[in-house]
Amino acid sequence: MAIITIRNNPQLSGLIDMKANIPFASPDGEELALQLLKPMWSSGGKGFPLVVFIQGSAWTKPNQFWEIPQLALLARRGFVVASVTHRSCFSAPAPAFLIDVKSALRFLRANAAEYDIDPERVCAWGTSSGGNTALLLGLTGDDPAFEGDVCPGQSTKVNAVVDCFGPTDLNKMINVQYANVPKTDDYLLYALGGKSPDIYEEKLRLISPIQYVKEGRELPPFLILHGDADDVVLYEDSETFYNKLQACGYEADLVRVENAPHEGDFWSPELLNIIFDFIEKNV
Secondary structure, three states, X not given: OOOOOOXXXXXXXXXXXXXXXXXXXXHHHOOEEEEEEEEOOOOOOOOEEEEEEEOOOXXXXXXXXXXXXHHHHHHOOXXXXXXXXXXXXXXXXXXXXXXXXXXXXXXXXXXXXXXXXXXXXXXXXXXXXXXXXXXXXXXXXXXXXXXXXXXXXXXXXXXXXXXXXXXXXXXHHHHHHOOOOOHHHOHHHHHOOOOOHHHHHHHHHHOOHHHXXXXXXXXXXXXXXXXXXXXXXXXXXXXXXXXXXXXXXXXXXXXXXXXXXXXXXXXXXXXXXXXXXXXXHHO
């Protein structure tokens, strides 16, 4: 065998560190912790842009490790990526999931120097219910209705949003798409805080991103990606949401993935590169 000599890597370029189980909040005594991927090389004092990722979970507690291998590919491009969590809808009704994720964002901004983050460059990215959460982050930045008490004074505005097959209109989804599901059996009733019809409809509107799209607001650019064979969250709902963003004058792109279901072969290297390029361009 030949002897091969290569140079060392004193800057640790291209290498990623993972800091696991970083506590960021304890709402109602339940400790919440995030998983952090960050470049091992230094930003030179500038701070790396931050991506807050929310894994889909039907608003129950997410599996934060599901997309870690793919998220590491983004971190190698020079991003700090936080896979965050929130309380289950069964233990904490909506909008607790949004309040918890905003707490994670404020925590990361407050500790930006420790984790080599540029707090002025942040993207929210989520899948399914996490996509719904990412959209709500982009649409409700610094809205006092959804802010908790973790690291007060830190902003929850983001510079860009990536949504993969997230629900955008909960009233339509529950009352039309799932109209034949008996309301007494619908777990979302528990997630939304009660079986009273007035509370139910009000909470559905509260967590429906399409309700927040109105002219004259300052909103970040949106990238929406959805499979047209998705029978869990319908592709047409993302298209309707995209059209409303466009009609109101906001920057948005929609990627239609042919024959793709909810998760599964929705994913591909081509799709990941579209997401990564959008994030690099906008944060």
